[in-house]
Amino acid sequence: MATTTPDTTTRPSWWVLRAVVSTHLVAIFGQPVFAGVLLSGDYDGLGLHEAGANLTTSLGYVQLIVTIVIWTRLRRAWPFIATLALVLAETVQYFAGMAGALWLHLPLGVATIAALVVQFIDVWRRPLTREEPTHA
Numbered sequence: 279m280a281t282t283t284p285d286t287t288t289r290p291s292w293w294v295l296r297a298v299v300s301t302h303l304v305a306i307f308g309q310p311v312f313a314g315v316l317l318s319g320d321y322d323g324l325g326l327h328e329a330g331a332n333l334t335t336s337l338g339y340v341q342l343i344v345t346i347v348i349w350t351r352l353r354r355a356w357p358f359i360a361t362l363a364l365v366l367a368e369t370v371q372y373f374a375g376m377a378g379a380l381w382l383h384l385p386l387g388v389a390t391i392a393a394l395v396v397q398f399i400d401v402w403r404r405p406l407t408r409e410e411p412t413h414a
């Protein structure tokens with residue numbers, strides 16, 4: 279009788295997600311720093327914060343594409359759902375910044391960074407393997 283051992287190898291697409299989430303985290307950590315530079319009276323901080331906002335949101339969309347690949351290839355939907363929530367928050371964050379709505383922009387910025395830290399810990403903590411189909 280043939281026996282099958284579960285495949286516990288971490289997939290290349292999961293390594294790509296780890297790399298993107300890590301880069302995304304570094305980019306978003308710059309945002310409160312640049313905001314602090316601005317609030318200290320140095321207006322170069324606004325240009326840096328705007329560039330950081332473009333980089334951060336772009337990395338969010340790259341992360342979303344990677345999670346779609348993971349969903350289709352490895353049949354794992356939760357990285358996509360978590361990233362979709364993060365990308366929606368970052369998009370609201372972007373427009374709140376543009377509108378100068380700091381009552382929303384500051385708390386949402388802190389929450390978004392916290393959410394990305396949780397994702398970072400999560401993707402590095404566990405190996406991701408292909409979900410085995412269940413047989414009835």
Ligand code: HEM
Nearest residue numbers: 309310313328331334335368371372375376378384387388
């Ligand atoms: C805790 C984190 C953050 C803090 C404390 C913060 C703070 C600020 C401050 C003080 C401003 C200036 C608002 C004004 O001039 O009225 C600003 C603008 C802005 N922020 Fe943030 N921010 C944070 C995170 C983010 C993130 C993660 C994004 C992108 C997703 C972002 C995107 C923007 C944009 C697009 C602007 C408008 C820039 C412009 O007018 O050229 N911010 N933010």
